[in-house]
Amino acid sequence: MRGRKTQTDSAALVLQAEQPTPLSVIPPIVSSYNDKIRPLLDAVDRLRDLKVTEEGIQLPTIVVVGDQSSGKSSVLESLAGISLPRGQGICTRVPLIMKLQHHSNPEPELSLKYGDRVEQTDESNISEDIVNATNYIAGGGKGISNTPLTLLVKKNGVPDLTMVDLPGITRVPVHGQPENIYDQIKDMIMEYIVPNESIILNVLSATVDFTTCESIRMSQSVDRHGERTLAVVTKADKAPEGLLEKVTADDVNIGLGYVCVRNRIGDETYEEARDISDQLFQTHPLLSKIDKSIVGIPVLAQKLVQIQATSIGRNLPEIVKKINDKLSSCLFELNSMPKSLSSVAEAMTAFMQIIGFCKESLKKILVRGEFEKYKNEKRMHCTARLVEMLDEYSNELHKCGQSELNGENFLMEEIMILEEAKGIKLPNFVPRDAFLFILRGKVDKIKYMPVEFLERVWTYIEEVVICVLLRQSENYYQLQMSARRAGHNLMAKKKERSIKWMGEIVEMEQLTDYTCNPEYVSEWNRLLSGQEAFVKAVLYDVEKPSKIVVQGMGEVEVGHLRQYPNVLFQAFDLKMRMIAYWKIVLRRLVDCMALHLQLSVANLVNIEMEEEIISEVMGHSYGCGSGIERMLEECPSVAVKRERLVKSIKKLKDSKDVVSKIMDGIVTYAD
Numbered sequence: 054m055r056g057r058k059t060q061t062d063s064a065a066l067v068l069q070a071e072q073p074t075p076l077s078v079i080p081p082i083v084s085s086y087n088d089k090i091r092p093l094l095d096a097v098d099r100l101r102d103l104k105v106t107e108e109g110i111q112l113p114t115i116v117v118v119g120d121q122s123s124g125k126s127s128v129l130e131s132l133a134g135i136s137l138p139r140g141q142g143i144c145t146r147v148p149l150i151m152k153l154q155h156h157s158n159p160e161p162e163l164s165l166k167y168g169d170r171v172e173q174t175d176e177s178n179i180s181e182d183i184v185n186a187t188n189y190i191a192g193g194g195k196g197i198s199n200t201p202l203t204l205l206v207k208k209n210g211v212p213d214l215t216m217v218d219l220p221g222i223t224r225v226p227v228h229g230q231p232e233n234i235y236d237q238i239k240d241m242i243m244e245y246i247v248p249n250e251s252i253i254l255n256v257l258s259a260t261v262d263f264t265t266c267e268s269i270r271m272s273q274s275v276d277r278h279g280e281r282t283l284a285v286v287t288k289a290d291k292a293p294e295g296l297l298e299k300v301t302a303d304d305v306n307i308g309l310g311y312v313c314v315r316n317r318i319g320d321e322t323y324e325e326a327r328d329i330s331d332q333l334f335q336t337h338p339l340l341s342k343i344d345k346s347i348v349g350i351p352v353l354a355q356k357l358v359q360i361q362a363t364s365i366g367r368n369l370p371e372i373v374k375k376i377n378d379k380l381s382s383c384l385f386e387l388n389s390m391p392k393s394l395s396s397v398a399e400a401m402t403a404f405m406q407i408i409g410f411c412k413e414s415l416k417k418i419l420v421r422g423e424f425e426k427y428k429n430e431k432r433m434h435c436t437a438r439l440v441e442m443l444d445e446y447s448n449e450l451h452k453c454g455q456s457e458l459n460g461e462n463f464l465m466e467e468i469m470i471l472e473e474a475k476g477i478k479l480p481n482f483v484p485r486d487a488f489l490f491i492l493r494g495k496v497d498k499i500k501y502m503p504v505e506f507l508e509r510v511w512t513y514i515e516e517v518v519i520c521v522l523l524r525q526s527e528n529y530y531q532l533q534m535s536a537r538r539a540g541h542n543l544m545a546k547k548k549e550r551s552i553k554w555m556g557e558i559v560e561m562e563q564l565t566d567y568t569c570n571p572e573y574v575s576e577w578n579r580l581l582s583g584q585e586a587f588v589k590a591v592l593y594d595v596e597k598p599s600k601i602v603v604q605g606m607g608e609v610e611v612g613h614l615r616q617y618p619n620v621l622f623q624a625f626d627l628k629m630r631m632i633a634y635w636k637i638v639l640r641r642l643v644d645c646m647a648l649h650l651q652l653s654v655a656n657l658v659n660i661e662m663e664e665e666i667i668s669e670v671m672g673h674s675y676g677c678g679s680g681i682e683r684m685l686e687e688c689p690s691v692a693v694k695r696e697r698l699v700k701s702i703k704k705l706k707d708s709k710d711v712v713s714k715i716m717d718g719i720v721t722y723a724d
């Protein structure tokens with residue numbers, strides 16, 4: 054703590070009306086003007102204390118920015134009439150919210166607030182206490198922190214002002230500062246000056262070229278025409294040459310104007326400092342030429358009070374609206390959240406309801422083909438998707454082996470098998486073994502298809518079922534996990550059962566040839582009617598055609614068949630039997646599959662799904678109670694959201710109280 058002469062109250066700033074007050078005449082501060090502004094400022098300060106900005110509601114705030122050592126703290130201490138930490142290095146390392154309040158008591162009251170702490174202090178200790186609090190918040194080094202420190206100064210004669218002092222902008226980190234200090238400070242400043250509600254108090258040292266100031270660059274980036282920027286030019290005593298020209302030229306677009314000051318230096322008292330400043334601007338050959346309406350701390354104070362009042366007046370109705378809107382939206386969001394469960398009975402009811410909803414939803418989309426709930430999600434229009442998959446499966450089955458029918462090797466498979474099945478027996482019987490042999494070969498070739506189809510179908514059904522389960526149980530994440538597990542397990546079982554069942558069907562088709570369908574015989578007869586003509590054309594046509602048109606098959610190569618005159622009749626017959634029978638086999642494979650799916654899905658949604666989830670949830674003990682008890686635990690993200698909303702609502706309700714009182718007050722003033 055630096056030694057300091059005692060400050061007198063008379064040194065503190067005094068404000069009165071809207072015109073700058075001559076410094077020699079210091080009337081009492083309590084004017085009707087301030088009486089009106091004070092409650093508004095108090096309300097805004099209370100909103101700031103409530104941290105309403107965390108709800109995205111910006112407050113009119115005077116933000117003090119400047120390059121490092123430009124004199125920000127000196128300006129603030131001149132305004133407050135108290136000593137703040139000053140120096141050449143980085144002094145301000147946290148946002149310092151400085152609330153100046155005039156009070157009639159001649160004894161000043163000073164307090165510091167940070168986090169949950171409130172510390173009373175006094176004028177002789179304030180500087181040291183700010184340093185200690187800063188060290189507490191931002192650490193003892195040279196780093197900065199975004200956690201604000203609030204300094205309340207209640208003092209006779211100070212202007213009613215609230216300002217936020219921010220760390221000075223520095224390009225080059227000094228020893229002990231993090232490498233990215235510039236970015237850290239820039240981010241912090243931007244956060245405060247971006248909102249349109251902020252008034253930027255840009256502190257510029259008269260010793261520098263304003264166009265090179267980082268703080269000017271930053272404020273211009275958010276306030277191009279300077280409509281909410283006021284400049285304070287410090288150190289007028291150090292660089293009086295050209296100062297008048299600088300502020301008149303206004304090369305850096307300061308919309309709210311300039312105020313030139315000479316701050317207190319070293320151990321001067323505020324009285325001494327004020328006298329020196331008065332003297333300087335009255336008598337200095339260059340500085341005295343600057344218009345008195347833009348020099349000195351009282352002028353600055355008065356301008357700030359007016360700007361602050363205008364800003365609050367302009368922004369308050371919008372703030373009230375934003376608080377109300379935000380409160381309504383938070384209440385709506387909270388009310389739309391699931392009721393938190395507080396007893397096992399409640400959890401059980403919720404569980405049974407969810408199971409019921411899942412069952413009904415699955416019945417609708419998987420069985421009944423009702424999909425209003427998922428109008429825009431085609432994947433959930435299950436009956437249609439299942440039919441499409443079934444059609445695709447049927448087409449694949451029919452396509453397979455089609456090409457071999459009429460290729461160059463027409464009838465060769467049949468001929469080779471008949472040659473090997475020869476026996477001492479009458480030649481006009483088609484050997485059944487030969488037929489079964491060919492049948493087995495054909496079934497072998499397609500048997501992977503039903504399995505692949507079942508894999509595909511069950512994967513699809515699993516996706517749909519899990520989606521429904523997760524959506525219905527989305528508010529209860531423990532239940533969601535159990536439902537997902539139950540869904541996966543059940544689908545795996547169903548898939549396995551279906552594939553096993555299909556394996557048996559395929560085995561049956563390979564083992565025997567049977568159908569009671571009369572279509573088989575009629576088709577065979579139809580196809581066989583061309584037998585005689587075919588054999589004649591192959592064996593006895595003198596022109597020996599290389600291709601012949603066979604009914605139902607189109608043109609086939611026949612040159613190679615002339616070597617097998619003895620088995621040609623039988624081979625043709627065998628082929629036609631197989632063609633007629635294969636149609637029946639394929640139809641059976643598709644029909645059976647369709648019926649099997651219908652049954653499996655119906656069992657799944659009517660009985661199995663429910664049983665599986667119940668046994669998953671009730672049947673397991675998880676160390677801390679059954680699955681139902683665990684439903685009482687809210688999903689961490691939901692719990693966090695609920696807590697956040699409850700907190701926001703409390704804050705917004707308190708804010709609403711604050712502003713409604715003040716709005717009533719405004720009506721009263723208007724009256």
Ligand SMILES: Nc1nc2c(ncn2[C@@H]2O[C@H](COP(=O)(O)OP(=O)(O)OP(=O)(O)O)[C@@H](O)[C@H]2O)c(=O)[nH]1
Pocket residue numbers: 119120121122123124125126127128138139140141142143144145219220221222287288289290291314315316317318319
């Ligand atoms: N001669 C003169 N010196 C001044 C004036 N204003 C401030 N100073 C000095 O300039 C130095 C920096 O002033 P501060 O008020 O600490 O500057 P700051 O911008 O708050 O500094 P940081 O927060 O650390 O960036 C101090 O030594 C002050 O005494 C002034 O009007 N005239």
